Amino acid sequence: MPTQPNLYSYPDVDTVAAGLRKYILNSQAAALARHGKFKIAVSGGSLPATLSKALLAPDNGIEGERIQFSKWEVFFADERAVPLDDEDSNYGLLKKDLLERIPASLGAPRVYPIDVKYLNDTQELADQYQEALMSSFASKDSVRLPLFDLILLGCGPDGHTCSLFPGHPLLREKDSWVAAIEDSPKPPPRRITLTLPVVVASFKIAFVATGAGKKGILKTILETEEGRSLPCGLVNEGAATAMPPTLDNVSIKLDDDGVAVINYNRPQNANALSSGTMRDLLTAFTWAHDHYKLDLVDVPAEGPIIPDTNIEILSKIHTLLINSTKPLIAAINGPAIGWGSTSIALFDLVYSVPDAIFFTPFVKLGIAAEACSTVTFQRVMGRQKAAAMILAGEQLAAADLERAGLITKILPKEGFMEEVMAIAKRMAKQPPLAIAENKRLMMEPIRAELLAANERECEALRQRGRSGEPREAIRKFEEEQAAKKKKKSPKL
Numbered sequence: 001m002p003t004q005p006n007l008y009s010y011p012d013v014d015t016v017a018a019g020l021r022k023y024i025l026n027s028q029a030a031a032l033a034r035h036g037k038f039k040i041a042v043s044g045g046s047l048p049a050t051l052s053k054a055l056l057a058p059d060n061g062i063e064g065e066r067i068q069f070s071k072w073e074v075f076f077a078d079e080r081a082v083p084l085d086d087e088d089s090n091y092g093l094l095k096k097d098l099l100e101r102i103p104a105s106l107g108a109p110r111v112y113p114i115d116v117k118y119l120n121d122t123q124e125l126a127d128q129y130q131e132a133l134m135s136s137f138a139s140k141d142s143v144r145l146p147l148f149d150l151i152l153l154g155c156g157p158d159g160h161t162c163s164l165f166p167g168h169p170l171l172r173e174k175d176s177w178v179a180a181i182e183d184s185p186k187p188p189p190r191r192i193t194l195t196l197p198v199v200v201a202s203f204k205i206a207f208v209a210t211g212a213g214k215k216g217i218l219k220t221i222l223e224t225e226e227g228r229s230l231p232c233g234l235v236n237e238g239a240a241t242a243m244p245p246t247l248d249n250v251s252i253k254l255d256d257d258g259v260a261v262i263n264y265n266r267p268q269n270a271n272a273l274s275s276g277t278m279r280d281l282l283t284a285f286t287w288a289h290d291h292y293k294l295d296l297v298d299v300p301a302e303g304p305i306i307p308d309t310n311i312e313i314l315s316k317i318h319t320l321l322i323n324s325t326k327p328l329i330a331a332i333n334g335p336a337i338g339w340g341s342t343s344i345a346l347f348d349l350v351y352s353v354p355d356a357i358f359f360t361p362f363v364k365l366g367i368a369a370e371a372c373s374t375v376t377f378q379r380v381m382g383r384q385k386a387a388a389m390i391l392a393g394e395q396l397a398a399a400d401l402e403r404a405g406l407i408t409k410i411l412p413k414e415g416f417m418e419e420v421m422a423i424a425k426r427m428a429k430q431p432p433l434a435i436a437e438n439k440r441l442m443m444e445p446i447r448a449e450l451l452a453a454n455e456r457e458c459e460a461l462r463q464r465g466r467s468g469e470p471r472e473a474i475r476k477f478e479e480e481q482a483a484k485k486k487k488k489s490p491k492l
Contacts, residue, residue, distance in 0.1 A: 028068065041077045042151075043153050079192055148201075166230050179192065244288075255421070262285070318454045333353050346371060358398070370457050
């Protein structure tokens with residue numbers, strides 16, 4: 001099964017705010033790494049006041065502890081059909097408790113309130129808010145559902161969240177992103193709300209419940225069958241089984257045993273890592289890490305000739321792999337060229353078909369090695385074998401790398417992915433905290449070394465890209481490839 005929720009308990013609101021700040025900072029950092037923005041949805045109630053305590057606390061001038069409001073896009077998980085200055089308005093509450101108090105030095109978030117022109121027609125109000133979501137999400141991240149980086153929710157004493165109430169027909173709404181409600185059991189009756197599929201699709205979801213009165217309902221939601229059928233329980237259960245984002249260049253397939261399989265689906269380009277593919281790969285890794293026990297990656301056939309603008313994305317992918325607490329399995333079912341060879345040393349287990357070949361043409365292309373391979377290859381295979389791949393650009397077979405220790409095991413080509421999946425499923429059934437702790441112990445002695453290698457290699461890639469040598473080397477390489485293709489073409 002997918003990962004279960006983390007539950008944090010704090011003695012008072014000030015301590016909640018400190019914990020919430022750290023959680024938001026981590027979510028912000030992950031979002032900015034994915035797409036340069038932080039898209040968040042918030043509810044009302046006591047949350048805006050808690051957010052104010054959390055987000056306006058001093059950051060001590062430390063870069064990683066700074067809230068970057070200028071990169072935020074703030075939406076509302078639900079809103080009442082009232083004027084924005086009404087005491088029942090969630091926007092008005094957030095404005096009073098937080099937005100008006102943000103120092104100019106932190107920048108201003110882009111906030112999406114409802115369009116008050118449509119207050120008399122809640123369906124039109126919902127449709128207009130859905131259009132606002134589509135303008136931000138649909139053309140960039142997903143066509144099927146908006147993918148919020150974080151949704152912060154409250155939990156009502158009856159188990160409601162957003163404006164999704166126990167037993168209400170809106171709990172079954174699956175076609176709309178935003179729904180209208182005319183008969184809210186809690187006043188005011190006329191509202192709009194994000195639908196359940198939108199809420200559970202978020203990268204991260206947090207219930208921020210303050211006050212002793214919330215303890216009983218949270219216990220019911222987390223521990224009883226009755227609680228699982230309440231809106232908060234449905235969010236909790238749904239988030240654990242959320243469907244993955246729909247991406248252009250990478251697909252994510254889910255397994256009931258808790259395995260997420262990430263595949264490249266650009267065969268027309270030999271699975272080369274284009275800028276779009278790298279961004280999708282970062283999104284896929286992040287989503288799988290947040291939602292599933294174990295990540296299994298079908299490694300691409302060919303790596304990229306990396307333009308300078310993509311190096312930052314590549315660095316973030318490597319950092320995510322190095323810092324991942326989940327087991328990572330690489331499955332190589334074809335030629336692994338460039339990144340397809342170097343990246344596998346960052347995985348915990350590597351399986352290959354017998355006829356796979358491994359080739360790193362960095363010197364031939366006039367560029368530098370990546371994926372920490374200048375460290376991992378030497379650490380795993382020894383200096384001479386590492387030099388054969390990186391400096392001499394030798395093409396090695398799967399059997400060579402299995403003997404050298406870079407490949408865990410070579411498996412038969414027939415039924416290859418089925419056998420890899422069987423291994424992944426067995427791992428996914430093991431105690432997850434024990435796996436995470438043992439992986440942490442294994443990575444701790446080498447983590448800093450790998451992160452430093454990633455920085456060095458990415459800087460070397462930048463420097464190489466600024467010189468004229470790679471351009472000439474790449475031109476010659478392309479000419480060689482074109483000549484080979486022409487030679488292989490059948491004569492008429």
